[in-house]
Amino acid sequence: MSDPNKNRTTSGGLPEQERDPGSDAQLSVLAGGIAHDLNTVITTIYGYCELVLDILGESNPEASEQTRRIIAAADRASTLTGQLLSLSHRAAQEKVAVRVADVIADTIDFIRPSVSSGIRIFRVLNAPDATVMAVPAQLFRIFLNLFLNASQAIGDGDGTITVTLDLPENKNDTYLDQNPDSLLVTVRDTGKGMDAETAGKIFDPWFTSGRKNGTGLGLTVVSDAVRELGGTIRVDSEPDKGTTFSLLIPYTSFGSLPEKS
């Protein structure tokens, strides 16, 4: 992980005055527009599901149950658009102690149906009970975007996505050693990787690295959300050798360790 030949960019630790307020405003407007359009789509999904349930009546319980699961997924999407609008409106949100492993599990369950069948997702939970102070949907948004990014990097072929929860200690890495009070979360994929120039822009708004899908906002949203948690994010990547995102987030409890004040 400390290989100096790898392409590396760190985000999330910039002082506020180094950020471009113009970009923040543009992002805010864009987020509101995306949320508006998605809310319209979600309403359509709700409506057709209800019509299908009406038609099915009690004739096909299995189909009815699966239709209700579509509604449940739309409920989750509705939560995400709510988060987007919150981002847009800068609404104040209360943070709570969140068990990170639970959010990772929820996110994996959520994206699995949309991930190529050749992609396997692994969890290495060396800190399964660790908690951080966060808005749960905010953490969900972070992992959702990281997993989707990893999935897109692998594409339709075979590959793996590995998410780990750990302490940043004893990793022989200056960046990690400087954050002993943080939880280390890594998301590693075996996708196509990036060169130095691409890695340097990966957190910029609207940067898509030439992919056909995606708005180019996902990793910007991640970067902003990590910073709101008081954390930082780093990307390590090499062409054809995959990419690893390393998140350092201050933790409130590490399970077996004494809780911090």
Next chain:
Amino acid sequence: MAGIMIVEDDTALREMLRDALEKRKHTVITAADGREALARFRPSVVDLVITDLLMPEEDGLMVIMKIKEMKPSAKLIAISGGGMAGPGSYLMMASKLGADHVFSKPFLPSELVQKVKDLLG
């Protein structure tokens, strides 16, 4: 049953609402924006208007004001997904302009269908 106009620029949502309301035997007229809605509105045919608020051409707030002028007894439902100012502020304006009920997207269309029934008595 009643005559209902749906004003919504999203084709999929517009057609879904049409399906849901025609299933309840209503006569449905649709428009893709405010200008088309005002051109197609006939006081003798339309009893209730469901309008989106953020649309190209004439927006939903203008639709509400004009419909109220053309047919004061017409019932009005405003729907909105927000945008930069958030759904609350637009919907609040819609209420002040005379909307009988507002829905913030996403909503359950079955609730809208029930509200249509309530408003039409």
